[in-house]
Amino acid sequence: MNVKLCYRRIVIKLGTNLLTGGSGRLDQLVMGELVAQIARLAAGGAEIAVVTSGAIAAGKEKLGLYKKLRDMPYRQVLASVGQSRLMNVYDGLFNAHGLTVAQALLTRTDLNDRSGYLNARNTLLALMELGVISIINENDVVAVDEIQEAKFGDNDNLSAMVANLIDADLLLMLSDIDGLYTGNPRSDKNARLIPLVERITPDIEALADGTWSDAATGGMVTKIEAARLATASGVRVVIASGREPDIIGRIVGGEAAGTHFLPQGEPDARRRWLLSGLAVKGRVSIDEGAAQAVGRCGSLLPAGITGVDGTFKRGDIIRVLNSEGVLLGYGIANYDAADTERIKGLHSGKIAETLSRSYGAEVIHHNNLVIC
Ligand SMILES: Nc1ncnc2c1ncn2[C@@H]1O[C@H](COP(=O)(O)OP(=O)(O)O)[C@@H](O)[C@H]1O
Ligand SMILES: N[C@@H](CCC(=O)OP(=O)(O)O)C(=O)O
Numbered sequence: 001m002n003v004k005l006c007y008r009r010i011v012i013k014l015g016t017n018l019l020t021g022g023s024g025r026l027d028q029l030v031m032g033e034l035v036a037q038i039a040r041l042a043a044g045g046a047e048i049a050v051v052t053s054g055a056i057a058a059g060k061e062k063l064g065l066y067k068k069l070r071d072m073p074y075r076q077v078l079a080s081v082g083q084s085r086l087m088n089v090y091d092g093l094f095n096a097h098g099l100t101v102a103q104a105l106l107t108r109t110d111l112n113d114r115s116g117y118l119n120a121r122n123t124l125l126a127l128m129e130l131g132v133i134s135i136i137n138e139n140d141v142v143a144v145d146e147i148q149e150a151k152f153g154d155n156d157n158l159s160a161m162v163a164n165l166i167d168a169d170l171l172l173m174l175s176d177i178d179g180l181y182t183g184n185p186r187s188d189k190n191a192r193l194i195p196l197v198e199r200i201t202p203d204i205e206a207l208a209d210g211t212w213s214d215a216a217t218g219g220m221v222t223k224i225e226a227a228r229l230a231t232a233s234g235v236r237v238v239i240a241s242g243r244e245p246d247i248i249g250r251i252v253g254g255e256a257a258g259t260h261f262l263p264q265g266e267p268d269a270r271r272r273w274l275l276s277g278l279a280v281k282g283r284v285s286i287d288e289g290a291a292q293a294v295g296r297c298g299s300l301l302p303a304g305i306t307g308v309d310g311t312f313k314r315g316d317i318i319r320v321l322n323s324e325g326v327l328l329g330y331g332i333a334n335y336d337a338a339d340t341e342r343i344k345g346l347h348s349g350k351i352a353e354t355l356s357r358s359y360g361a362e363v364i365h366h367n368n369l370v371i372c
Pocket of ligand 1: 017175
């Protein structure tokens with residue numbers, strides 16, 4: 001299946017308000033659409049874990065109880081009734097795409113303990129390797145309010161912990177709102193969407209307000225907390241509306257929908273090595289179209305290359321500069337300097353007839369490219 005993946009290991013958080021549309025019951029049409037999108041990405045090679053809310057809402061629906069959800073024991077009762085219903089729905093929906101699901105219920109205490117952390121990590125990674133989709137929720141039944149350190153309290157923070165736990169590339173938090181606004185759009189009609197947050201400052205935190213729904217938790221406040229935790233661990237975070245068509249595929253394919261939060265933490269060893277720039281052997285200059293493509297985490301194709309400098313070999317690290325000589329990033333060259341010079345400006349289809357040996361359509365594959 002031809003699916004563009006700018007991120008390979010992805011945690012997708014599905015919020016209460018997304019799954020219920022504020023109706024107090026699970027919206028299986030929306031869930032089915034989200035599951036279909038996840039199944040397409042899984043078929044394309046993405047490794048996906050789902051952190052899902054909805055147990056409390058499902059319990060409320062199943063028991064037909066509609067009183068306000070203020071007290072904790074009542075929420076726990078609803079969550080324990082609703083969790084099995086929630087899993088049942090996911091099981092049926094994923095099965096229809098030939099996918100198997102696994103349930104993981106976590107508390108903070110489980111992950112605070114070193115061996116609990118490693119067991120959870122090993123299990124989630126082993127499930128991924130088997131192609132099983134982990135469906136994760138907080139273990140609300142034991143995660144009581146009084147024992148603060150036992151509780152995440154909201155699935156936004158849980159999803160950030162999971163992203164950290166499994167070394168995800170992307171945490172995608174899907175809600176009923178298409179990102180972080182300059183104010184709560186429910187009360188501020190002039191609020192505008194913020195497409196990119198480079199760093200979470202107190203000014204950014206001050207924009208976040210709580211939730212309007214009694215089945216949900218935290219609103220934008222806990223999403224920003226979670227974004228801070230995940231970006232500090234080197235994970236990119238996106239908040240977007242799960243009700244937008246094909247939103248998961250579009251974001252994983254590199255589209256700039258929703259609000260993106262840039263990773264702040266230490267990148268992994270390979271990216272750190274690339275970014276160190278120590279072993280740079282040459283450079284390529286690229287045109288505006290190619291600069292836009294690599295900025296959206298695309299590969300660098302010969303057609304966009306306008307200049308080649310240095311005596312690099314295939315496998316060496318080279319700099320990538322824009323037409324004004326500004327450094328865009330670093331990548332591992334798929335062709336040596338002489339061959340890159342021969343194919344620069346050419347359509348990839350011409351590589352085979354220009355060179356005695358072709359190593360593929362890209363001069364730098366997006367997996368080997370770091371934009372700084
Ligand atoms: N600055 C803000 N930008 C966008 N939404 C905000 C903001 N502040 C508060 N919100 C509220 O956060 C809600 C989403 O959070 P929440 O209700 O917890 O959803 P979920 O159940 O999907 O986690 C939105 O519906 C919106 O009313
Ligand atoms: N564990 C609870 C999740 C509550 C929660 O965190 O909701 P939200 O952050 O609004 O998605 C449930 O399954 O209902």
